[in-house]
Amino acid sequence: MIAPAAMRIESHDLKAQYLALKAEVDEAITAVLRAGEFERGEELWRFEEEAAAYCGAAHGVGVGSGEAALFLALRALQVGPGDEVVTVPNTDISTVAAISHTGASPVFVDVDEQTHCIDVAAAEAALTSRTKAIVAVHLYGLPADLGRLVPAARARGVAVVEDAALAWGGELDGRRVGGIGDVGCFSFAPHKILGAYGDGGLVVTQNADVARAVRLLGGYGEPFRESMQGPDGTFTLLAEGYHSHLDLLQAAVLRVKLRHVDRWIEARRRLASVYDEAFAGTPVRPSVPPSDATHVYRSYVVRVPERDRVRALLAEQGVETLLLYIPPLHLQPVYESLELRRGSFPVAERLADELLCLPLYPELPDDIVREVAAATIDAVERVS
Numbered sequence: 001m002i003a004p005a006a007m008r009i010e011s012h013d014l015k016a017q018y019l020a021l022k023a024e025v026d027e028a029i030t031a032v033l034r035a036g037e038f039e040r041g042e043e044l045w046r047f048e049e050e051a052a053a054y055c056g057a058a059h060g061v062g063v064g065s066g067e068a069a070l071f072l073a074l075r076a077l078q079v080g081p082g083d084e085v086v087t088v089p090n091t092d093i094s095t096v097a098a099i100s101h102t103g104a105s106p107v108f109v110d111v112d113e114q115t116h117c118i119d120v121a122a123a124e125a126a127l128t129s130r131t132k133a134i135v136a137v138h139l140y141g142l143p144a145d146l147g148r149l150v151p152a153a154r155a156r157g158v159a160v161v162e163d164a165a166l167a168w169g170g171e172l173d174g175r176r177v178g179g180i181g182d183v184g185c186f187s188f189a190p191h192k193i194l195g196a197y198g199d200g201g202l203v204v205t206q207n208a209d210v211a212r213a214v215r216l217l218g219g220y221g222e223p224f225r226e227s228m229q230g231p232d233g234t235f236t237l238l239a240e241g242y243h244s245h246l247d248l249l250q251a252a253v254l255r256v257k258l259r260h261v262d263r264w265i266e267a268r269r270r271l272a273s274v275y276d277e278a279f280a281g282t283p284v285r286p287s288v289p290p291s292d293a294t295h296v297y298r299s300y301v302v303r304v305p306e307r308d309r310v311r312a313l314l315a316e317q318g319v320e321t322l323l324l325y326i327p328p329l330h331l332q333p334v335y336e337s338l339e340l341r342r343g344s345f346p347v348a349e350r351l352a353d354e355l356l357c358l359p360l361y362p363e364l365p366d367d368i369v370r371e372v373a374a375a376t377i378d379a380v381e382r383v384s
């Protein structure tokens with residue numbers, strides 16, 4: 001018994017993060033409240049600039065959520081009815097919902113066994129004359145293989161959208177995710193690596209036209225930053241847009257957190273290496289990132305035999321584990337009409353049968369990580 005029943009080891013702990021930042025966060029929130037502006041203003045423009053610069057992108061546009069970022073990015077790329085968009089089945093439903101909501105058809109392809117991210121050869125094989133975009137998900141914080149995907153897509157005139165909701169700060173060959181494909185999309189939901197106290201999202205891109213289109217569509221048809229109010233007081237509406245803003249309270253909180261996020265990513269990577277060391281030479285198989293990729297460990301996932309029994313044994317010990325994006329979307333009732341059966345994507349299905357996300361957050365003490373690792377190894381030995 002590594003923890004008394006009352007002392008659960010949870011997957012996340014946002015209270016610890018807040019307490020560490022309390023003075024800075026409280027001050028930032030109070031400043032917004034005192035200024036009395038909540039929907040457009042300096043805090044947002046500054047955050048957009050700082051966040052885009054962080055990702056190595058020329059433009060950043062704050063939006064209402066990660067799903068909105070994906071949807072508006074696809075719309076800005078002129079994806080719509082009759083088009084196909086290629087993506088993976090082991091992701092958050094919002095990746096695929098964003099595609100469907102444009103009127104385009106999602107086309108699932110299998111993933112790579114090592115990275116759990118899109119299989120580039122499978123994506124290439126799925127391209128048709130109707131394919132407009134590929135949405136590559138940087139799953140669990142590990143960047144997808146954009147080094148091969150982006151040139152392959154460009155050669156076919158297909159855009160690459162990065163779903164970087166789980167991978168703030170992740171890198172490929174020294175370049176940060178988000179700024180590598182045609183458009184990068186982030187979520188600031190509270191449990192993401194860079195999380196707000198509510199909902200928020202961001203689109204980053206090198207392309208000024210795409211950024212402008214996202215701003216226009218997300219701002220009800222008014223380019224949100226420069227108001228379209230004329231000298232006579234009337235408004236000119238350029239598009240039938242959506243209501244999707246990153247509000248100033250969230251932008252102010254995110255600006256504070258942006259100053260700390262690299263330290264948190266370092267802590268996540270270090271704790272991941274504590275797990276990795278503990279699992280070396282055992283039947284617990286951690287994921288092994290490719291050498292050119294920097295994994296930011298939004299989730300620490302391992303593959304274990306008899307996963308459900310291992311998970312139950314860990315729960316008995318007070319260790320909370322998560323099953324993220326399991327079962328894969330093609331086996332969920334919502335996508336029944338695609339008529340994809342078990343066997344359609346063998347790698348994604350095998351991973352879904354064996355994966356377990358162990359607790360990992362920056363404030364988690366090393367000795368707890370070692371205890372969770374020992375309990376996991378013990379559980380695997382008991383079920384084998």
Ligand SMILES: *Cc1c(COP(=O)(O)O)cnc(C)c1O
Pocket residue numbers: 065066067068091092094095137163165166187188189199200201
């Ligand atoms: C969280 C998440 C999203 C959606 O973000 P929301 O802000 O919750 O809309 C999209 N894709 C992935 C991979 C995610 O993890």
